[in-house]
Amino acid sequence: MDRKVVHIKVDKISKSFKNDEGRIEVLKHVSLEIYKGEFLTFFGPNGCGKSTLVNILAGIEEAGDGEITFPETNGKPKIGFVFQNYRDSLMPWLNVEKNICFPLKLKGITKSEQKERLKTLISEFEINIDLKSKVYNLSGGQAQMVSILRGLIVNPEILIMDEPFSALDYQTNLMLYEELLKIWRKLKITVILISHEIDEAIYLGDRVAFLSKKPASIFKVLNSDLPRPRKLEDMGSQEFAELKKKALEIFRNTAT
Amino acid sequence: MKKLLFVIGPIALLILWWILTKFGFANSFLLPSPEDTFSRLFGLFSSGEVFNDIRLTFYRWSIGYLLGCVVGIPLGILMGYSEKVYKSCEFLIEFFRSLPVTAMFPLFLLMFGIGDSSKIAMTFTATVFIIIINSAYGVTQTKKSRIKAAKTFGATNFQIFTNVVFYESLPHTLIGMRTTLSLSLIVVIVSEMFIGTQFGLGQRIYDAYTRNSVDELYAVIVLLGIIGYFSNKLFMYMETKIAFWTGK
Numbered sequence: 001m002d003r004k005v006v007h008i009k010v011d012k013i014s015k016s017f018k019n020d021e022g023r024i025e026v027l028k029h030v031s032l033e034i035y036k037g038e039f040l041t042f043f044g045p046n047g048c049g050k051s052t053l054v055n056i057l058a059g060i061e062e063a064g065d066g067e068i069t070f071p072e073t074n075g076k077p078k079i080g081f082v083f084q085n086y087r088d089s090l091m092p093w094l095n096v097e098k099n100i101c102f103p104l105k106l107k108g109i110t111k112s113e114q115k116e117r118l119k120t121l122i123s124e125f126e127i128n129i130d131l132k133s134k135v136y137n138l139s140g141g142q143a144q145m146v147s148i149l150r151g152l153i154v155n156p157e158i159l160i161m162d163e164p165f166s167a168l169d170y171q172t173n174l175m176l177y178e179e180l181l182k183i184w185r186k187l188k189i190t191v192i193l194i195s196h197e198i199d200e201a202i203y204l205g206d207r208v209a210f211l212s213k214k215p216a217s218i219f220k221v222l223n224s225d226l227p228r229p230r231k232l233e234d235m236g237s238q239e240f241a242e243l244k245k246k247a248l249e250i251f252r253n254t255a256t
Numbered sequence: 257m258k259k260l261l262f263v264i265g266p267i268a269l270l271i272l273w274w275i276l277t278k279f280g281f282a283n284s285f286l287l288p289s290p291e292d293t294f295s296r297l298f299g300l301f302s303s304g305e306v307f308n309d310i311r312l313t314f315y316r317w318s319i320g321y322l323l324g325c326v327v328g329i330p331l332g333i334l335m336g337y338s339e340k341v342y343k344s345c346e347f348l349i350e351f352f353r354s355l356p357v358t359a360m361f362p363l364f365l366l367m368f369g370i371g372d373s374s375k376i377a378m379t380f381t382a383t384v385f386i387i388i389i390n391s392a393y394g395v396t397q398t399k400k401s402r403i404k405a406a407k408t409f410g411a412t413n414f415q416i417f418t419n420v421v422f423y424e425s426l427p428h429t430l431i432g433m434r435t436t437l438s439l440s441l442i443v444v445i446v447s448e449m450f451i452g453t454q455f456g457l458g459q460r461i462y463d464a465y466t467r468n469s470v471d472e473l474y475a476v477i478v479l480l481g482i483i484g485y486f487s488n489k490l491f492m493y494m495e496t497k498i499a500f501w502t503g504k
Contacts, residue, residue: 083401083404089405091419091420092501093499102409137504
């Protein structure tokens with residue numbers, strides 16, 4: 001993989017919010033180059049502004065200062081988004097199929113084409129979920145998988161995931177890590193994942209970007225150079241332990 | 257077996273009623289026996305004399321109620337959508353909602369005369385404010401995360417409204433519709449008794465009273481109870497079909 005192609009250039013992003021006590025700075029001069037096709041994880045303390053950062057990346061929120069550019073693409077690339085809370089971001093009045101196709105519906109794409117795209121997507125990843133079932137009847141893992149598929153249905157070049165595994169149990173997470181890495185390998189898209197689990201951040205990412213406390217900036221970027229394809233057992237390896245030790249050191253410095 | 261438990265209460269009440277009248281515990285002028293009451297109810301149907309009353313009461317009820325819904329739901333949704341509109345109208349809506357519509361019946365008489373329109377207008381008024389409040393409340397309860405999701409996928413404001421907000425508010429709207437369904441029946445009956453009419457279940461109750469026909473009085477009350485009960489049950493069933501995701 002050519003790592004040198006910059007897909008997203010984050011240049012001195014700052015953001016502050018007004019609240020009762022005045023203005024609160026959430027992000028301060030966040031700068032980072034995100035490479036095409038890489039799996040980047042953001043790691044940082046809770047409430048440090050990780051979500052604000054990805055919201056700005058996804059274009060839901062405006063940056064107060066600084067800019068985000070996409071040197072490789074003309075204009076803004078297609079972005080898929082997976083939310084933290086699948087229960088509150090899926091639409092319970094729609095079944096699995098219609099939830100996944102929801103972004104297509106909003107774009108005014110015909111029903112037959114929606115079905116066509118869904119079929120392609122499903123067959124690509126051997127998804128074993130009944131398309132007609134109600135989303136509230138799914139297990140947490142299945143529901144988040146639906147959420148991921150909904151993010152992928154638009155054929156995104158970038159997939160942004162905001163703590164997608166934080167509401168699920170450990171067992172389910174391990175299963176979804178595998179699925180996610182499989183998807184990423186196959187689609188070769190850029191994935192940006194926020195995490196507050198250091199194991200997860202190291203295991204999934206090519207690089208882990210550490211955010212400092214509020215106002216957040218990039219404190220350090222750690223190369224997680226475990227060989228690919230990774231297996232769950234790798235989390236028990238010597239290299240993994242080394243990386244985690246490094247990460248903890250960085251994190252200890254962030255926290256103080 | 258548990259499914260049949262609901263009949264125990266009514267059966268117990270009937271037995272109690274029967275004992276009270278059979279053994280002379282109750283003044284038979286104030287409380288006729290269940291046999292007399294139900295045979296009178298049966299008589300009202302077999303002679304067909306009650307059909308016109310039912311028809312006209314239903315007519316006034318449904319027109320007033322449906323108008324209340326048709327006007328109230330869009331207003332409520334619009335109100336809930338904008339916090340400014342909500343805040344500025346909240347007092348007025350709460351004020352008129354708290355005002356007993358029956359207290360205003362002379363006003364309705366002055367404005368709409370003694371025909372059907374005044375009764376329909378009263379029913380409408382009793383319905384519309386509660387519908388507005390419930391629909392508006394439903395909209396304010398919309399999950400921010402779903403709106404955010406839709407925005408992320410590039411939804412326009414109108415699409416957010418039709419694809420998210422409408423569905424999110426639907427369960428609350430339906431609760432408002434169910435509450436007002438019973439309430440508007442009460443108002444129709446009272447308006448028929450107060451304002452007077454040729455046919456109508458309220459009028460029939462009042463006539464039975466003036467004729468000292470107590471068993472007919474009770475018969476019509478029982479009939480109204482049955483109508484109220486089944487309309488409510490039917491609506492609840494529809495609610496679970498329409499807003500099937502509620503509470504899931």
